Amino acid sequence: KAGVTQTPRYLIKTRGQQVTLSCSPISGHRSVSWYQQTPGQGLQFLFEYFSETQRNKGNFPGRFSGRQFSNSRSEMNVSTLELGDSALYLCASSSRLAGKDTQYFGPGTRLTVL
Amino acid sequence: AQSVTQPDIHITVSEGASLELRCNYSYGATPYLFWYVQSPGQGLQLLLKYFSGDTLVQGIKGFEAEFKRSQSSFNLRKPSVHWSDAAEYFCAVSGGATNKLIFGTGTLLAVQP
Numbered sequence: 001k002a003g004v005t006q007t008p009r010y011l012i013k014t015r016g017q018q019v020t021l022s023c024s025p026i027s028g029h030r031s032v033s034w035y036q037q038t039p040g041q042g043l044q045f046l047f048e049y050f051s052e053t054q055r056n057k058g059n060f061p062g063r064f065s066g067r068q069f070s071n072s073r074s075e076m077n078v079s080t081l082e083l084g085d086s087a088l089y090l091c092a093s094s095s096r097l098a099g100k101d102t103q104y105f106g107p108g109t110r111l112t113v114l
Numbered sequence: 115a116q117s118v119t120q121p122d123i124h125i126t127v128s129e130g131a132s133l134e135l136r137c138n139y140s141y142g143a144t145p146y147l148f149w150y151v152q153s154p155g156q157g158l159q160l161l162l163k164y165f166s167g168d169t170l171v172q173g174i175k176g177f178e179a180e181f182k183r184s185q186s187s188f189n190l191r192k193p194s195v196h197w198s199d200a201a202e203y204f205c206a207v208s209g210g211a212t213n214k215l216i217f218g219t220g221t222l223l224a225v226q227p
Binding site for chain 2: 004031033035042043045048055056058090092094100101102103104105106107108110
């Protein structure tokens with residue numbers, strides 16, 4: 001099976017712009033989670049989607065949003081970009097909603113905000 | 115509060131030497147535990163996981179980990195390190211009705227020739 005794919009791999013934006021990142025989960029996986037990785041804060045959970053519904057949300061401002069489509073593909077959007085949003089954004093997919101499941105990560109999207 | 119602690123930020127070992135990376139967790143419910151590895155500029159690769167049962171779990175690349183409930187620990191071990199093992203290692207915990215992973219701050223492993 002193909003792994004989790006994320007597009008684009010690299011992105012450069014300026015402050016105030018918005019950005020959309022895409023994630024295609026492993027075939028058959030219905031749960032998609034997003035994480036932000038920065039040197040200062042480490043790996044932090046953004047949100048989780050299952051069957052097009054947001055099931056859990058981390059402690060991020062409303063500028064961070066996401067959605068999931070009927071084919072389980074997911075997008076996350078960040079509006080009004082700030083310098084501190086520069087990070088590696090990782091997407092993970094798993095086959096079930098419950099915690100007793102294994103998440104498989106994509107290669108990430110490196111976002112740089114200038 | 116739920117948390118994962120990796121006390122060692124950076125570890126250097128010689129190639130062929132044994133390795134142990136420490137991980138302690140604090141989690142109210144039954145914990146599900148994971149170790150991931152990340153090479154520079156890459157995503158996270160799953161090394162191994164523990165849900166229940168045998169407390170010694172085997173993973174890929176010759177890694178193993180032991181769950182010790184009494185010590186709230188899930189340490190990662192490898193008997194003989196290879197230069198290709200140089201990377202950053204993350205311990206994580208989840209549980210309950212969510213897939214949310216709580217990560218430790220990571221341990222950066224350097225391997226000396």
